[in-house]
Amino acid sequence: GAGVSQSPSNKVTEKGKDVELRCDPISGHTALYWYRQSLGQGLEFLIYFQGNSAPDKSGLPSDRFSAERTGGSVSTLTIQRTQQEDSAVYLCASSQSSGRALEQYFGPGTRLTVT
Amino acid sequence: GENVEQHPSTLSVQEGDSAVIKCTYSDSASNYFPWYKQELGKGPQLIIDIRSNVGEKKDQRIAVTLNKTAKHFSLHITETQPEDSAVYFCAASIGFGNEKLTFGTGTRLTIIP
Numbered sequence: 477g478a479g480v481s482q483s484p485s486n487k488v489t490e491k492g493k494d495v496e497l498r499c500d501p502i503s504g505h506t507a508l509y510w511y512r513q514s515l516g517q518g519l520e521f522l523i524y525f526q527g528n529s530a531p532d533k534s535g536l537p538s539d540r541f542s543a544e545r546t547g548g549s550v551s552t553l554t555i556q557r558t559q560q561e562d563s564a565v566y567l568c569a570s571s572q573s574s575g576r577a578l579e580q581y582f583g584p585g586t587r588l589t590v591t
Numbered sequence: 592g593e594n595v596e597q598h599p600s601t602l603s604v605q606e607g608d609s610a611v612i613k614c615t616y617s618d619s620a621s622n623y624f625p626w627y628k629q630e631l632g633k634g635p636q637l638i639i640d641i642r643s644n645v646g647e648k649k650d651q652r653i654a655v656t657l658n659k660t661a662k663h664f665s666l667h668i669t670e671t672q673p674e675d676s677a678v679y680f681c682a683a684s685i686g687f688g689n690e691k692l693t694f695g696t697g698t699r700l701t702i703i704p
Contacts, residue, residue: 582634
């Protein structure tokens with residue numbers, strides 16, 4: 477079946493603008509994760525959703541970052557007033573259910589460049 | 592929180608030889624250890640994983656071993672092929688309702704034809 481999809485694949489934005497990144501998880505996967513991959517920091521956790529709730533937001537770097545998930549499916553990650561240090565690849569992953577199947581499957585990512 | 596260290600950062604092996612990548616973790620509560628392969632411009636691909644109640648797991652040319660006492664786990668690739676060239680990441684998770692992954696810093700594996 478279809479894997480995790482993300483859009484856009486690339487986004488170039490000017491410093492100070494807001495951006496929205498979208499993630500479509502694998503159908504039926506109840507858990508959804510956002511990670512960020514940057515050259516200096518490797519792969520780092522941002523936020524975790526179980527259904528539409530976000531029990532763990534501990535990885536969000538600042539209050540400029542927020543995320544939501546609707547209908548237990550699509551999630552959007554919003555970055556307000558973007559800064560150059562926000563430039564990175566934003567990856568989304570989903571898994572079948574929390575506490576049972578642990579395998580996380582990643583999407584191709586959105587490469588964000590802040591100029 | 593959890594900390595995962597990964598070595599080496601780069602590894603070159605002749606085609607047909609074996610490659611070994613090692614990771615250590617800090618939190619003894621971690622109980623799930625996946626390995627991901629990432630090719631240029633793509634997202635990480637899960638290639639094998641191991642849970643804490645198992646010491647070794649094998650899937651064709653790929654195997655993972657886990658030593659819970661020493662808190663380290665390793666990826667073994669045998670009979671390497673050019674298509675094995677990629678960046679490999681280890682990760683660890685505590686689970687219990689939030690399986691967020693803590694990743695190692697990655698190993699760039701190059702297979703020399």
